[in-house]
Amino acid sequence: MLIFEAKEQIINWEYRDDQKSVSGSVLPASPSRELLACIPENPILAYVLPHGMDRFTAAVNRLDANRLRDLEDCGKLLPEENQIVVEWARFCLDNFPKHEHYMLCETALFHDLPSSARFYALPHTTTGNIIRRYGSDGLCHQAALDHILGLMGRQPARLVSIHLSDRPNIASFYHGHPVETTAGFTSFEGIVSMHGIGDIDATITLDLLKKGLATAEVRDIFTKKSGLSALKGQEIHITDLLRGQLAPTDPVRNLFVASLLKAIGAALAALNGAEVMLWTVENIPIAIDFIGNMMKRLQFLGIQSLTVPLKGDHFWELTHKNSPLQVYVRQSNRWQELETLVKKSIS
Missing domain, CATH: 3.30.420.40 (ATPase, nucleotide binding domain)
Incomplete structure (x- = not known):
């Protein structure tokens, strides 16, 4: 399994199998097929999404072309949190379509917070369903x-x-x-x-x-x-x-x-x-x-x-x-x- 996580404008990654683990960091602006070229064929690829809005409500989500639009919506709303992950996942989906791709969502656990913890005291006509408390980590x-x-x-x-x-x-x-x-x-x-x-x-x-x-x-x-x-x-x-x-x-x-x-x-x-x-x-x-x-x-x-x-x-x-x-x-x-x-x- 190959896992990607963005931290401070850097993509950290680790490859793990039954025998070993290998890790490293790359700049998100230069996604490289060479990174995956050294990995055994067809590993599972997983990405950590900091904020899933109401689009990703499970901790682990299968990612494919149909769900890419949901991911891109997350990137538009919170670019500094999500955009690096969006771009990296899009690159990997385009270049490695036969691999299994999964999105790990940091906010999914808190999707069903009780109303006392979920809402801000703001007019619903202005905020709609998007502006709410999502949690993190x-x-x-x-x-x-x-x-x-x-x-x-x-x-x-x-x-x-x-x-x-x-x-x-x-x-x-x-x-x-x-x-x-x-x-x-x-x-x-x-x-x-x-x-x-x-x-x-x-x-x-x-x-x-x-x-x-x-x-x-x-x-x-x-x-x-x-x-x-x-x-x-x-x-x-x-x-x-x-x-x-x-x-x-x-x-x-x-x-x-x-x-x-x-x-x-x-x-x-x-x-x-x-x-x-x-x-x-x-x-x-x-x-x-x-x-x-x-x-x-x-x-x-x-x-x-x-x-x-x-x-x-x-x-x-x-x-x-x-x-x-x-x-x-x-x-x-x-x-x-x-x-x-x-x-x-x-x-």
Whole structure:
């Protein structure tokens, strides 16, 4: 299986089979048949779509020429999120028509959010059915749900899933079904991120437009030139925060912690408390001190932390068995999780 995912204007890819995995990166402006020429004949091709609107409502979707128009509609609405994937998928469909193509959709998990979490307080006559909250990082949250199901043999009644990344995201699940999430119309709503502004007063947008900025310029400011990096005046990533490279008194760090804690509080409130809190990170040893500090801030929940975490295979338990809130940390294996989702869908 060959999987493509766009990150920061780069296409990352990984080829996986029973014997090996090979990965790399290419510029999206130069899709190359040479990339696929080194791959065994007729692999499955899969692409990660950041935002599926109402066009892609399943986590895994068979992609063919008939569905390409749906994909192109997604690209028109959210070009900075989707257009790279649209162009790459179109190229591969045109040049490799005999291969099986699948689209993995990041927003599909949240397609059926309850109305209390789905809609904005905007007039329906103006917004129609398109302007709504779609959520984000659904593939990561689904992998988290699957992990907990395998661990407990059931879905917890109330679970808070926290994806700690450069664009952090939190979702609340009731018996495995999403009921709230920090991401909204796009993934830039919610928790302040490394480059995204997070939640803001909508009139700020109007003020910027009134100052003469074009819509594209405002979009660029909000999605690429804001966030913690803008406040710090230098490029920073979530790993800088997790490694403690920002001092505890640093106002940029404090803003992130406050935004994260507020989002956790909202996620817990949406469930009237939680049975399980599951953090997903790229590297547990790097993230564990930061998560431990967050747990200290949440001690009012009655969390009974272990002095020494129980360390499993990319999965750590942080609380006693009798703790009212069980807290776990899982280390994501992104490519393996994507491959598993596709295989489960087509098996």
